[in-house]
Amino acid sequence: MLAKRIIPCLDVKNGRNVRGVKFSADRDAGDPVELARRYDEEGADELVFYDITASAEKRDIVSGLVRQVSEQVFIPFTVGGGVRTFDDICTIIEGGAEKASINSAAVRSPELITRGAARFGAQAIVGSIDAVRRGDPAGNPVWEVMIDGGRTPTGRDALAWAMELVDRGAGELVLNSIDADGTREGYDVELNRAVAEQVDVPIVASGGSGGPEHMYQVLQEGKASAALAASIFHYRHYSIPQVKSYLASRGVCVRPRVRVDL
């Protein structure tokens, strides 16, 4: 059966990891390709790179990163972070990444999603949503879409936006809870479940993981197909095999790491 996916997420600036501890004397914690290889060895199901470089050389840096990763790591990976134009999408996909993740630019220019999906297929276009939890007058949870790194409110409902992204051609959605992000107290399970029950594409949960139990919650009750995590892996609180072992012990289908003679 289809396994749930565990996906480390790397923030990269000017071609270097922003977060992470040195894991041994001879390996460079700042090198995203090196970290990608390590996660691949540990059994990561995919990788996500968010490029937070803000410079004119950004496109070259991204395409360099994409090329190096695609040459050394034989698992799928997604690139996002400041994807603004159709050309940005082309740089990412034609360079060798499986998916391009689009956030603020999709809100400002939703035709980017349509155009990207038409050219590369829905499976190559990920709609990424940063959401803040609000209440409605009756106290029901509603979520507002934020853009520009979670700083700018849009006044738009996250569930409605999720549905629109899928209608426009996004083959997958990443839901990042602004409230939960960085807290290590768990994902926003309700957000994931609410969206998962509205759309038929896979949902990737993001923001808030403190450990395997949180991943279990969002994959089970939250109905997410995959869970992203950054700090718990980069700072080595948990390893991917530990997370998968826990999930397997609770009956979740996960992919074991298999070594084969090549």
Next chain:
Amino acid sequence: MIVIVDCGMGNLRSVQKGFERVGHAAAITDRPEDVDRADRVVLPGVGAFGDAMVNLKTAGLVEPLIHSISSGRPFLGICVGLQLLFTESSEMGRHRGFGVLPGSVRRFPHGVRVPQIGWNQIRIHKQTPLLAGIPDDAFFYFVHSYYVDAEVETDRVATTDYALDYTSIAGRGATYGIQFHPEKSQDLGLRILKNFAERVC
């Protein structure tokens, strides 16, 4: 010489890098004469079946590919490349494929998330050189909304469970198609590329 055919869609360099990683050079081409001269042909493809057929026809590649397959030279279709082997697809209208293997390509039914994205298992129905060293129930990376319904049972090398049991590896003689991406399926995927380069004949 292994030739990777460019149908204008798909991650060709990753496939090329995958072959290199297991010790085999592969050349990327969209020229019919290169297909004619190739010892082994690989056809990767991502995206819509209809678009792939249009691109291949425009490049004059359909006849050389069918000829290579009919002459018994090893062929490996990946993702859309598997689907193109069959009679027809219902993706975005009705489109005819190569018709080398009888069967059709259909969209996953309601009730499951589409596309299927992620690692799923193969159940092996018949042993073939392509699967040397690959255990039953091995996981591979799938990303697709349409699946193959192979009519002839002996063409179904392996099936996968997602909404239904569908053909994830089709094969007849030296002609193979795989729905998943071996170049993105880590060691087991690379082993399949190695087997194709070394054992299929």
